[in-house]
Amino acid sequence: MKKHKIVGVMEYSIAAEMGIEVGDYLISINNENIQDVFDYRFLLADEFIEIIIEKTNREQWVIEIEKDYNEDLGLVFETELMDELIRCKNKCKFCFIDQLPHNMRETVYFKDDDWRMSFLNGNYITLTNMSELDFERLIKYKLSPINISIHASDPKVRQDLLKNPRASEIISQIKRLVEGGIKINGQIVLCKGINDGDILNRTISDLSQFIPNILSLTIVPVGISKFREKLEYLEPFDKESASVVLDTIHKWQKYYFAKMDTRFVFAADEFYIVGEHKLPEYEEYEDFPVLDNGVGMLAKFRRELVEELDNSSGCLIPFKSKPSYELGKHSTVRTTKRSETNEFICVTGLITVDFMKQNVELIKAKIGNINIEVVGVTNKYFGENITVTGLLTGQDIIYSLKNKNISNKVLLIAENMLKCEEEVFLDNYTVKDVEKSLNCTIQIMPTEGNAWVQRVMEDKNE
Numbered sequence: 095m096k097k098h099k100i101v102g103v104m105e106y107s108i109a110a111e112m113g114i115e116v117g118d119y120l121i122s123i124n125n126e127n128i129q130d131v132f133d134y135r136f137l138l139a140d141e142f143i144e145i146i147i148e149k150t151n152r153e154q155w156v157i158e159i160e161k162d163y164n165e166d167l168g169l170v171f172e173t174e175l176m177d178e179l180i181r182c183k184n185k186c187k188f189c190f191i192d193q194l195p196h197n198m199r200e201t202v203y204f205k206d207d208d209w210r211m212s213f214l215n216g217n218y219i220t221l222t223n224m225s226e227l228d229f230e231r232l233i234k235y236k237l238s239p240i241n242i243s244i245h246a247s248d249p250k251v252r253q254d255l256l257k258n259p260r261a262s263e264i265i266s267q268i269k270r271l272v273e274g275g276i277k278i279n280g281q282i283v284l285c286k287g288i289n290d291g292d293i294l295n296r297t298i299s300d301l302s303q304f305i306p307n308i309l310s311l312t313i314v315p316v317g318i319s320k321f322r323e324k325l326e327y328l329e330p331f332d333k334e335s336a337s338v339v340l341d342t343i344h345k346w347q348k349y350y351f352a353k354m355d356t357r358f359v360f361a362a363d364e365f366y367i368v369g370e371h372k373l374p375e376y377e378e379y380e381d382f383p384v385l386d387n388g389v390g391m392l393a394k395f396r397r398e399l400v401e402e403l404d405n406s407s408g409c410l411i412p413f414k415s416k417p418s419y420e421l422g423k424h425s426t427v428r429t430t431k432r433s434e435t436n437e438f439i440c441v442t443g444l445i446t447v448d449f450m451k452q453n454v455e456l457i458k459a460k461i462g463n464i465n466i467e468v469v470g471v472t473n474k475y476f477g478e479n480i481t482v483t484g485l486l487t488g489q490d491i492i493y494s495l496k497n498k499n500i501s502n503k504v505l506l507i508a509e510n511m512l513k514c515e516e517e518v519f520l521d522n523y524t525v526k527d528v529e530k531s532l533n534c535t536i537q538i539m540p541t542e543g544n545a546w547v548q549r550v551m552e553d554k555n556e
Contacts (some may be wrong), residue, residue: 095127097148098134098171107168112157114147120169121146121154130177130210132235139164175210180223182207185257187326188283193319195475199513199522213237216384218281221267222260229267233274239309241279241384242268246289247300255289265300272307279384280311286329290339298346298359305354310383313343314362317485320477330479336369356380362388364482367445388482391541392449398543399453403460406551437503438466438550440539441491443473443483453543461551466506469494475521484510488523492531505529505536506549512538 097119103109122128123137123145137143141163147155159167182205186192191205207223209232218241224232232240246252249262268278280301284290289297294313301308315331322328331339340361347357357380366373376397379390442450447470454466471494473480475487491507507525512518517525517538525536539546 095122096129097121098128098176100169101172102170104168104170108159108161108165109168112147112159113155114157114167114169115150117150119148120171121148128176129231130175131171132210132231132237134176136235138167174214175208177210179204179206179211180208180228181205182220183223183258184220184261187255187257187288188285188316188328190317190319192325193317193321193476195321197522198520199518201513202520209240210237212240212242216241218243218387220256220258220261221264222256222258229270233271233276236275238275239277239279240271241281243283244268244280244297244301244311245282246293247297248289248293251289251293255285268301268304268308272304276307278304278308280308281384281387282311282313283316284313284331284339285316286331286335290335290342294339294342295346298342302350302358305350305356305358308358311359312362312384312387312389313339313359313365314387314389315364315368318477318479320479331365331368333369336365337371340365340369340371360384360389363390363392364388364445367449392446395541395543395546396449396453398545399547400456400543402544402547403456406460406547436464438464438506438537439495439498439500439503440466440468440506441471441486441494442468442508443481443486444470445481446483453546457547457550464550466550469498483508485520486511487521488519488525488528489521491528492523495532495534500532500534503534505532505534506539507536508541509538510541 100109100114100116100118100120103114103116120128123134123143124140125144125146126133126137128134128137141161143159143161145157145159145167147157149155184207189205191203194202206217207219208217209219209221209224209228211217212219220243244252244264245255247265249264252264253259253261255261271278282289282294282297284294298311301311315336316328318328318330343359343361346359350356350358357378360379360383363373365371373393374390376393379393382390382394440450440454447468450468454468457466458464471486471490472478473486473490474493475490476485491505495505505528511520512525513520519525519528525538528534529536537549539549
């Protein structure tokens with residue numbers, strides 16, 4: 095049986111009362127093997143359980159425990175998952191990890207294709223690296239919804255895209271999951287001339303048979319960095335080709351909304367900006383099923399920002415030493431010490447420069463004594479085809495601002511540029527490194543529009 099090292103025992107817990115210590119190993123619950131945290135939680139739920147603990151001297155204890163239903167033992171393990179992640183063995187034409195330089199932080203090079211992390215963290219998986227047991231356990235534990243990278247329903251096209259023979263089984267695999275009670279969010283990474291056009295139409299049509307069990311289907315453009323020298327050529331979307339994609343998506347949205355009361359398929363914000371189309375209204379994104387995929391983020395941000403401005407008193411925060419507003423999952427709460435200032439520089443990816451300038455004008459209309467300059471930062475690190483804010487690095491910011499006089503100004507950076515819960519950019523530069531290089535103060539900004547406004551103005555109740 096697989097054993098799991100215990101790295102922490104909570105004070106006053108059942109485990110502490112039973113004499114379980116750090117360094118011991120959990121062997122089994124009710125004589126059942128524990129593969130990962132889902133087995134652990136499932137087996138732990140009963141009111142009467144028997145566990146086997148291996149002590150540091152190799153002695154095994156059999157412990158019978160009577161507890162409340164779903165009561166925790168108070169054990170802490172080495173990883174949240176209690177297992178190794180499933181690695182992706184595909185060689186996808188569009189894989190962004192294959193387009194990375196060699197001097198980034200180590201964790202970004204790991205190719206995850208783990209169905210459990212799809213449920214826990216919203217990661218997208220291909221289903222091609224799952225075993226039969228994986229499918230059985232996913233359905234058994236009803237881990238739903240999960241996010242699936244579909245890309246194409248045509249077997250040959252998908253197999254060619256993913257470079258994996260199992261990629262052709264996608265429709266039958268989705269059918270199996272849906273029949274097992276699993277809800278799905280689907281994704282298509284669109285590659286110009288490969289899975290767009292007729293292939294895209296077929297994919298959308300084929301997947302619609304699973305509505306409402308497929309909750310949404312999002313279409314995102316392929317990301318192309320400057321490090322593709324040894325990889326197959328991919329052409330970026332331009333205004334004309336992005337418009338064609340949007341025409342296709344809007345056609346299907348109109349059809350499904352009339353037939354099933356859902357638009358079903360959604361385009362990434364990037365398509366609208368590149369195609370120079372007006373962004374959809376907030377309500378058109380329905381319940382925003384996949385915000386992290388860059389679908390509807392701008393509409394949601396704008397709505398939140400406008401509502402916060404409407405509700406605010408219009409008083410500027412002087413940025414005295416005080417705790418910051420709580421940020422999102424990418425940031426820690428940061429207390430910033432600085433002199434009072436109304437001067438800010440908001441750095442953003444090139445694709446959202448105009449959008450952020452519009453937001454700033456809305457803020458200025460509400461607050462008269464504030465100056466926020468929006469600076470679009472060119473992505474030198476990955477290449478100029480990469481225009482989104484979340485892939486900017488510390489070096490990009492330094493390069494763009496090194497010749498600007500930014501003393502006595504506060505630099506506003508988006509939290510999604512940073513590693514989750516750490517102030518580290520993709521290139522391993524830290525926030526402090528950038529502050530030191532530019533001799534400035536940085537404020538980490540949330541991705542929610544209302545919280546963004548709260549960072550630069552006083553709440554009406556304060």
